[in-house]
Amino acid sequence: MKGNVNMFLKKFLGAVFLIVICTVITRCNQNNTEHLRSVKKIAHWLDSAAIEMTDGKTWPVDPKDPSKATSNLYSGSAGVVLFYLEAYLATGDDSYIEQAQAGADYLLSLIPDSQSQFGDGGLYTGLSGLGFVLGETGRLCKNEKYVEGMKKCIRFLENKAKITDKGMGWTDVTDIISGNTGIGLFLLYASENFGVEEAEKMAVLTGQDLLTKAIKVETGLSWPMSPDYPRLMPNFSHGTAGTAYFLSRLYEVTKAESFLEGALAGGRRLLSLSVNNLVCHHIPDGEDLFYLGWCHGPVGTGRLYRQLWKITGDVIWKTALFAGADTILESGIPEKQTPGFWNNVGVCCGSAGVADYFLDLYKASNKRNYLDFSRKVTRDLLKRAENDSTGMFWLQAEHRSKPDLLIAQTGLMQGAAGVGLWLLKLNAFENGRSPHIFFPDRFRL
Numbered sequence: 001m002k003g004n005v006n007m008f009l010k011k012f013l014g015a016v017f018l019i020v021i022c023t024v025i026t027r028c029n030q031n032n033t034e035h036l037r038s039v040k041k042i043a044h045w046l047d048s049a050a051i052e053m054t055d056g057k058t059w060p061v062d063p064k065d066p067s068k069a070t071s072n073l074y075s076g077s078a079g080v081v082l083f084y085l086e087a088y089l090a091t092g093d094d095s096y097i098e099q100a101q102a103g104a105d106y107l108l109s110l111i112p113d114s115q116s117q118f119g120d121g122g123l124y125t126g127l128s129g130l131g132f133v134l135g136e137t138g139r140l141c142k143n144e145k146y147v148e149g150m151k152k153c154i155r156f157l158e159n160k161a162k163i164t165d166k167g168m169g170w171t172d173v174t175d176i177i178s179g180n181t182g183i184g185l186f187l188l189y190a191s192e193n194f195g196v197e198e199a200e201k202m203a204v205l206t207g208q209d210l211l212t213k214a215i216k217v218e219t220g221l222s223w224p225m226s227p228d229y230p231r232l233m234p235n236f237s238h239g240t241a242g243t244a245y246f247l248s249r250l251y252e253v254t255k256a257e258s259f260l261e262g263a264l265a266g267g268r269r270l271l272s273l274s275v276n277n278l279v280c281h282h283i284p285d286g287e288d289l290f291y292l293g294w295c296h297g298p299v300g301t302g303r304l305y306r307q308l309w310k311i312t313g314d315v316i317w318k319t320a321l322f323a324g325a326d327t328i329l330e331s332g333i334p335e336k337q338t339p340g341f342w343n344n345v346g347v348c349c350g351s352a353g354v355a356d357y358f359l360d361l362y363k364a365s366n367k368r369n370y371l372d373f374s375r376k377v378t379r380d381l382l383k384r385a386e387n388d389s390t391g392m393f394w395l396q397a398e399h400r401s402k403p404d405l406l407i408a409q410t411g412l413m414q415g416a417a418g419v420g421l422w423l424l425k426l427n428a429f430e431n432g433r434s435p436h437i438f439f440p441d442r443f444r445l
Contacts, residue, residue: 034382035423035424035426035427035430036090036091036423036427038382038385038392038420038423039087039090039091039420039423039424039427040091041387041391041392042083042391042392042393042416042417042419042420042423043083043084043087043096043099043391043420044390044391044392045390045391045392045393045416046059046080046083046084046099046391046410046416046417047095047099047391048063048390048391049063049066049390049410050099050102051066051069053106053109054109055105055106055108055109056101056102056103056104056105056106056107056108056109057077057099057102057103057105057106058071058076058077058103058106059076059077059080059103059410059411060410061075061076061407061409061410061411061415062407062408062409062410063408063410064408071106071107071110071130072120072122072124072125072126072129072130073123073124073125073129073130073132073133073412073413074124074125074129074177074348074411074412074413074414075409075411075412075413075414075415076411077103077106077107077410077411078103078107078129078130078132078133078412079133079411079412079413079415079417079418080103080410080411080412080417081099081100081103081104081107081133081137082133082136082412082417082421082437083412083416083417083418083420083421083424084096084097084099084100084103085097085100085136085137085140085141085436085437086420086421086424086425086435086436086437087420087424088100089140089436090424090427090428097141100137100141101137101141101143104133104134104137104146104149107130107133107134107149108134108145108146108149110130111127111130111149111152111153111156112156120178121156121157121160121170121171121183122171122173122177122178122179122182122183123176123177123178123182123183123185123186123440123441124176124177124178124182124413125177125178126178127153127156127157128153128157128182128183128186128187129186130149130153131149131150131153131154131186131190132150132186132189132439132440134146134147134149134150134153135147135150135189135190135193135194136437138150139193139194140436140437147194150190150194151190151194151196154187154190154196154198154199154202157170157183157187157202158198158202161202163205164209166208166209166212167205167206167207167208167209167210167211167212168202168205168206168208168209169206169209169210170183171226172226172227172228173225173226174210174213174223174224174225174226174243175223175225175237175238175239175242175243176236176237176238176242176243176245176246176441177237177238179225179226180206180209180210181206181210181223181242181243181246182242182440182441183206184202184203184206184207184210184246184250185203185246185249185440185441186440187199187200187202187203187206188200188203188246188249188250188253188440189440191203191253192253200253203250203253204250204254204256207246207247207250207259207262208258210223210243210246210247210262211247211258211259211262214243214262214265214266217269219268219269219271219272220264220265220266220267220268220269220270220272221240221244221262221265221266221269222234222239222240222266222269223239223240223243223244223266224239225238225239231282231283231284231285231286232282232283233281233282233296234269234270234273234279234280234282234283235270235279235281235291235295235296235297235300235301236294236295236296236299236300236301236303236304237294237295237296237300237348238295238296240266240269240270241266241270241279241300241301241303241304242300242304242441243266244262244263244265244266244267244270244304245263245303245304245307245441247259247260247262247263247266248260248263248304248307248308248311249307251263251311252307252311260311260312263304263307263308264308264312266304267304267305267308267317267320270301270304271316271320274320275287275290276290276327277298277320277323277324277326277327278290278292278297278298278324278327279297279298279301281296281340282296289339289340290338290339290340291340291341291349292328292331292333292338292340292341292354293340293341293344293348293349293350293353293354294347294348294349294353294357295348295349296340297340298324298325298327298328298357299353299354299356299357301324302321302324302325302357302361303441303442305317305318305320305321305324306321306360306364309321321361321364322361322365325357325358325361325370328354328358329369329373333354333377334351334354334376334377334380334381335380339400340400341354342397342400342403343396343397343403343406344396344397344398344400344414345381345384345394345396345419346394346396346398346409346413346414346415346418346419347412347413347414347418347419347421347422348413348414348418349398349400349414350396351377351378351380351381351384352381352418352419352422353422354377355374355375355377355378355381355422355426356374356422356425357374358370358371358373358374358377359371359374359425359426359429362374374426375426378422378423378426381394381419384396386408392416393408393416394408394409394415394416394419395407395408396408396409396414398414421435421437
């Protein structure tokens with residue numbers, strides 16, 4: 001009798017286990033289907049916004065105002081090219097690779113032919129961003145003309161650099177968005193992915209110059225966006241967190257102690273500024289404003305903490321990383337809007353960036369609540385989408401201070417291309433693989 005009971009229990013538990021597994025698989029498949037369906041709708045909307053050029057295609061920031069097309073990585077057609085690349089590799093749809101290459105062809109035509117034409121060298125605003133996208137197009141399409149375009153960007157940067165006995169730079173701006181930090185990260189990308197020897201040397205000189213631009217304070221080092229800007233913005237996009245991250249990457253490549261010391265001093269400065277595990281938006285007069293996203297919040301600054309944890313093993317950085325994440329969890333978003341998290345689903349300030357961050361945290365910690373939160377934010381993001389005959393897009397406020405200025409953008413950091421890239425990354429995770437595109441300014445798990 002006892003043996004029959006045990007056998008029954010084994011069969012019962014086995015059936016329950018099978019039901020649970022099947023339910024999980026079904027839900028994952030449903031998510032995969034929904035995410036890819038959304039990606040296809042985004043692609044359809046971007047297709048409808050494309051502008052045919054003599055040398056390829058471009059996309060306006062706002063399809064309702066095609067006269068304001070731009071090429072940069074932040075809001076322009078460069079980010080759209082990356083979306084189409086990742087979409088092709090996820091789906092095998094040839095139309096996506098055709099769009100990506102048409103966009104990359106146009107970017108090639110924008111590389112200046114003379115030094116007098118050289119303008120912005122920035123990662124998100126200028127030539128370094130174009131070089132990165134051309135490099136990714138060449139790497140993933142296995143087409144050397146795009147790789148050569150990336151190398152041409154590097155040659156222009158080399159020829160236009162201001163070289164002193166302290167190092168190398170291009171502008172008085174230090175930050176990731178348009179300054180020397182972002183350019184340096186692009187150069188590291190070119191060195192590590194394509195073996196461009198002069199790129200690593202240039203990156204090292206850039207880091208040495210940035211060390212001389214640091215402001216020494218009692219608690220560490222701080223980097224202003226530029227000497228004449230009246231505020232310090234300590235977080236990732238315009239301040240100390242971004243520059244310290246670049247220095248930590250240089251240490252990882254070169255093992256030069258000066259870069260490690262600079263990165264750690266930047267990290268210590270950020271810890272000293274933390275209030276409830278967040279670093280304020282700006283100083284002075286912004287000490288009570290806390291963003292939650294990539295640009296001025298823990299999503300970006302956490303990249304520095306993750307990197308410092310990796311290269312030092314010091315638990316202080318691990319603690320700071322997860323403390324910032326837990327503060328986001330306790331904030332009430334995405335349902336609740338805060339002064340630092342408003343009607344924005346973008347990678348820079350909003351939901352896509354937060355969801356992406358929590359997936360990375362789950363991979364680093366195996367904490368299930370981080371994955372659950374990432375999916376929760378994604379579900380909310382999809383509910384906020386607009387759908388019409390042209391496809392899927394988001395009408396949102398890029399600027400916190402202009403909540404009524406609602407625009408549906410196409411690009412990477414504030415638009416549909418960036419949201420689409422996030423959905424493709426989540427789809428890759430749910431299928432047991434990694435995305436194909438990794439940005440120069442992010443930790444690669």
